[in-house]
Amino acid sequence: MKKIWILACNTVKESFRKKTTYIIVLFALIMIASSEFFAFLSSTEQYKMITDTSFAVIEFFGFLLAMFGSISAVSSEIEKRTIYTLLTKPITRTNFVLGKYLGMFFILLINFSIMAVFFVGLLHFKKIPMDSGTFKALFLIFVEILVIASISLSLATFTSDAFNIIASSFIYIIGHLTGYGRQIIGMTKNIAVKGLADMMYTILPNYQNFTIRDKVVVGIPIPWQYVIIVTGYGIMYIVIALLIGIYFFRTREI
Amino acid sequence: MAIIETKDLTKIYTIGRKRTVVGLDHLTLEIEEGELFGILGPNGSGKTTCLKLLLGTLFPTSGEAYIMGKTPYDVSMKKEVGFLPENPYYYEYLTGRELLIFYGKLFDMDKDALNEKIEELLNLVGLHNTQKLSLRHYSKGMLERIGLAASLINDPKILILDEPTTGLDPIGCRDTRNLLIQLKEMGKTILLSSHFLSEVERVCSRIAILHRGLLLALGRLDELMSKYKSSNLEDLFVKTINEYDEKIKSQGVAQ
Ligand SMILES: Nc1ncnc2c1ncn2[C@@H]1O[C@H](COP(=O)(O)OP(=O)(O)OP(=O)(O)O)[C@@H](O)[C@H]1O
Numbered sequence: 001m002k003k004i005w006i007l008a009c010n011t012v013k014e015s016f017r018k019k020t021t022y023i024i025v026l027f028a029l030i031m032i033a034s035s036e037f038f039a040f041l042s043s044t045e046q047y048k049m050i051t052d053t054s055f056a057v058i059e060f061f062g063f064l065l066a067m068f069g070s071i072s073a074v075s076s077e078i079e080k081r082t083i084y085t086l087l088t089k090p091i092t093r094t095n096f097v098l099g100k101y102l103g104m105f106f107i108l109l110i111n112f113s114i115m116a117v118f119f120v121g122l123l124h125f126k127k128i129p130m131d132s133g134t135f136k137a138l139f140l141i142f143v144e145i146l147v148i149a150s151i152s153l154s155l156a157t158f159t160s161d162a163f164n165i166i167a168s169s170f171i172y173i174i175g176h177l178t179g180y181g182r183q184i185i186g187m188t189k190n191i192a193v194k195g196l197a198d199m200m201y202t203i204l205p206n207y208q209n210f211t212i213r214d215k216v217v218v219g220i221p222i223p224w225q226y227v228i229i230v231t232g233y234g235i236m237y238i239v240i241a242l243l244i245g246i247y248f249f250r251t252r253e254i
Numbered sequence: 255m256a257i258i259e260t261k262d263l264t265k266i267y268t269i270g271r272k273r274t275v276v277g278l279d280h281l282t283l284e285i286e287e288g289e290l291f292g293i294l295g296p297n298g299s300g301k302t303t304c305l306k307l308l309l310g311t312l313f314p315t316s317g318e319a320y321i322m323g324k325t326p327y328d329v330s331m332k333k334e335v336g337f338l339p340e341n342p343y344y345y346e347y348l349t350g351r352e353l354l355i356f357y358g359k360l361f362d363m364d365k366d367a368l369n370e371k372i373e374e375l376l377n378l379v380g381l382h383n384t385q386k387l388s389l390r391h392y393s394k395g396m397l398e399r400i401g402l403a404a405s406l407i408n409d410p411k412i413l414i415l416d417e418p419t420t421g422l423d424p425i426g427c428r429d430t431r432n433l434l435i436q437l438k439e440m441g442k443t444i445l446l447s448s449h450f451l452s453e454v455e456r457v458c459s460r461i462a463i464l465h466r467g468l469l470l471a472l473g474r475l476d477e478l479m480s481k482y483k484s485s486n487l488e489d490l491f492v493k494t495i496n497e498y499d500e501k502i503k504s505q506g507v508a509q
Pocket residue numbers: 267268269275276277278295296297298299300301302303304340
């Protein structure tokens with residue numbers, strides 16, 4: 001456990017000293033701030049626009065941070081060949097994967113908090129009413145980001161960066177298009193395509209479950225039970241993804 | 255019992271779908287405690303492959319490897335081992351000192367013991383003045399030096415060094431050689447791969463010569479020299495390799 005912690009700290013240190021994350025976060029903040037250009041709309045419309053856009057921005061940039069962060073956390077060790085030395089120290093390969101993920105957890109927590117605080121501050125400043133729904137929506141976005149990170153990290157243990165980016169983005173898009181996706185599946189006649197698509201939807205995470213911003217914006221209450229169940233759903237995916245990552249990393253030659 | 259042991263250790267790399275390259279071919283080797291053992295061979299002869307198999311970053315195609323009777327994947331074995339990879343690369347965003355702290359922590363060292371050790375090692379490798387510089391700004395030889403310090407952080411019983419003097423200046427080479435002798439006198443077992451034959455000649459008690467993954471010669475330096483009627487290691491090295499190549503060539507012609 002202590003080894004995992006030491007590896008996590010080093011991952012966080014790397015992320016802060018490399019400064020690429022700052023740029024992504026800064027960009028996100030600019031986008032959130034610029035959502036107030038919708039000022040020409042009536043005030044309730046404007047509220048909705050600002051909150052809705054900001055949620056979307058935080059989620060999308062969270063996705064970018066999670067995907068690129070996890071990929072670089074693993075493959076920078078491999079590309080820079082620091083892994084040769086690291087794996088000859090008394091750590092297991094499982095320690096390595098879990099340490100990297102714990103590090104990503106802290107990196108994402110920090111960056112997500114910056115975006116969330118900025119967003120809440122903006123709402124406060126604009127005197128836009130907030131309720132528990134705002135925070136539930138933010139919390140579930142964070143859970144989604146953690147799921148994305150676990151999947152990208154797991155893929156990074158056995159695939160190339162390019163493939164990883166494609167696969168992670170594909171899962172992200174598919175995971176958000178579940179509604180449309182199922183409609184399209186319903187229309188296809190080809191059984192093979194249908195079977196494959198059905199299977200994909202059963203296996204891959206449904207990121208749409210984490211998206212409650214459309215309801216929150218119009219004031220539909222979200223019960224706590226829903227938040228808890230969906231969090232459990234996310235944790236399940238994280239555990240499975242990490243187990244897969246550990247399995248592949250243990251068989252990987254360095 | 256030998257402290258480092260390989261039995262028919264074989265590594266065949268698969269490149270793409272069909273092509274294979276022999277990295278190491280049925281290597282059987284025993285290194286006793288307290289030995290300073292040199293592993294020699296031309297480029298691509300399998301030295302690095304052998305060391306990586308011993309430390310479990312590569313998996314053997316067949317055969318076995320043990321350090322202190324433990325498999326290469328045993329964490330308790332790694333506690334007693336120091337390793338310096340060839341052309342070491344380290345976290346360029348860390349400073350020299352931070353690197354040593356990071357590795358030291360992975361060995362569960364407590365803060366005071368670690369700080370004391372770091373002082374000692376920085377002085378030993380002559381990097382005391384640049385300990386606060388990030389590794390991005392280190393020169394090749396400085397990286398080799400910090401790597402050597404890092405491999406000694408846990409005061410290992412066994413040291414495995416892959417070309418520790420490549421990139422070092424003459425003084426660094428001499429210092430490393432003296433350090434190796436000193437470590438041997440302290441009772442440590444050292445497995446060293448090197449291309450600097452004059453150096454190996456001066457420090458190693460036994461050597462192995464690899465070529466195309468095969469073990470061509472193994473034994474005490476003086477014994478091998480008299481066997482091959484060589485006056486120095488370079489001569490011995492060239493003779494062994496040539497003898498093998500000619501044998502292969504004549505077999506090829508005969509077929
Ligand atoms: N990752 C790899 N994939 C495929 N083949 C490899 C790999 N690593 C090494 N080889 C092959 O295995 C053989 C032995 O390589 P190895 O690195 O062990 O040589 P070496 O003795 O350390 O050489 P050098 O003196 O140049 O460091 C070479 O023919 C090399 O091409």
